[in-house]
Amino acid sequence: MLAGRRVVLGVSGGVAAYKAAYLARRLTERGADVRVVTTESAREFIGDQTFAAITGHPVIGHLFGASTSVSPHTELGRWADVIVVAPATAATLARLAQGLSEDALTATVLASRAPLVVAPAMHTEMWEHPATRRNVERLERDGVVVVPPGEGPLAGGDVGVGRMAEPEEIVAAVERTIGEGPLQGVSVLVTAGGTREPIDPVRFLGNRSSGKMGHAIAEEALRRGADVTLVTTSALPSSPGLTRIQVETAAEMEQAVERTDPDVAILAAAVADFRPVTAAPEKIARTAEAPRIELEPTPDILAGVVARRPRPLVVGFAAETGSLERAVRKAKTKGVDLLVANDVTEEGAGFAVDTNRVTIIWPDGRTDPWPLMPKSAVAARLLDLVEELLDRESGSGRVSSPAEDLERPGDGR
Ligand code: CTP
Numbered sequence: 272m273l274a275g276r277r278v279v280l281g282v283s284g285g286v287a288a289y290k291a292a293y294l295a296r297r298l299t300e301r302g303a304d305v306r307v308v309t310t311e312s313a314r315e316f317i318g319d320q321t322f323a324a325i326t327g328h329p330v331i332g333h334l335f336g337a338s339t340s341v342s343p344h345t346e347l348g349r350w351a352d353v354i355v356v357a358p359a360t361a362a363t364l365a366r367l368a369q370g371l372s373e374d375a376l377t378a379t380v381l382a383s384r385a386p387l388v389v390a391p392a393m394h395t396e397m398w399e400h401p402a403t404r405r406n407v408e409r410l411e412r413d414g415v416v417v418v419p420p421g422e423g424p425l426a427g428g429d430v431g432v433g434r435m436a437e438p439e440e441i442v443a444a445v446e447r448t449i450g451e452g453p454l455q456g457v458s459v460l461v462t463a464g465g466t467r468e469p470i471d472p473v474r475f476l477g478n479r480s481s482g483k484m485g486h487a488i489a490e491e492a493l494r495r496g497a498d499v500t501l502v503t504t505s506a507l508p509s510s511p512g513l514t515r516i517q518v519e520t521a522a523e524m525e526q527a528v529e530r531t532d533p534d535v536a537i538l539a540a541a542v543a544d545f546r547p548v549t550a551a552p553e554k555i556a557r558t559a560e561a562p563r564i565e566l567e568p569t570p571d572i573l574a575g576v577v578a579r580r581p582r583p584l585v586v587g588f589a590a591e592t593g594s595l596e597r598a599v600r601k602a603k604t605k606g607v608d609l610l611v612a613n614d615v616t617e618e619g620a621g622f623a624v625d626t627n628r629v630t631i632i633w634p635d636g637r638t639d640p641w642p643l644m645p646k647s648a649v650a651a652r653l654l655d656l657v658e659e660l661l662d663r664e665s666g667s668g669r670v671s672s673p674a675e676d677l678e679r680p681g682d683g684r
Pocket of ligand 1: 571
């Protein structure tokens, strides 16, 4: 499967370009997030609208002007987990072999560290020409995966070698190339967003959490091959490859969390600590005297997860205003494996923005402040840490053997 994997599909100009539409469909069916980049001659064979409709994203065809991005090739190149060029014409193969970057497709390839898969398609004479042979050999030497063309009908009624490999074959090559992610076989639960505790059918007690951080973590875990369950209050979109449970209140979130049995629990949600004891069945009307709303504590979801035996690896979050002292205390006492703290009053680090400045706090009180980064980068670095912790503990077999009852440094409750 390619759930959550980011695939750039480069289409160059040959009659096989129509098959690239099937390829885009097969890739999305496998769960991949696909972005298409085309050459000018590809657009003679197939319209951008076709790819946009299949992938749900606009096609990139130009380095300058048309795109909303100032640097579409570097953005796309960095975004990609893998780049597939299909069909790859003789001219595109030659450009790739030379490292030329004069169009959006070749510039994206050059601006990327992602593995490259090419599926050549051309007439037999062109495929067998010494120049093409040389280019293919050079690409293979550079580590490019070449899915060789098959034999069959070619453009203009010709028959021979040069027909682009079938989309299924190319998908299989892509799956082999990016392989299993580092979190393959690991189940990850992520909670996200702020809970809403009803006062009456119209009003609620809530908080400013947008769910962006939690969603970014869920997407990154999916990209790394994990089996992801996202319990969220947020309306933000998520990839079809993960299991999403939509909730609103702390009680609903607790129930959803209870139904999961993850190896890793990342509790990024901002759960209300108190809720109205009863929600009025009808809208509370304006009266001379303001109503009194009695509150009661909500269930502590994190405490429930930490108390499980066997217990998953637990990452807690703490949104603070001001000093991190309270967060350090939480890291020491809540029984988490690590705590991600942020000061939500700091610019660029709070709710509803795309960046975050967090401090990682370990159960022994050690702190590791990270610089201001996009939330996607925070998610990636956090999952690097989770992978390290899982690796360290795979020796002790916690994740693979559910029978043990662990004593861990954070279990100081
Ligand atoms: N959390 C939870 N259930 C709650 C409240 C919080 O699972 N009812 C989780 C959050 O998802 C977060 C962590 O606990 O991962 C810390 O949340 P926070 O609100 O900072 O902690 P509290 O213990 O509620 O501390 P405070 O007194 O600061 O509210």
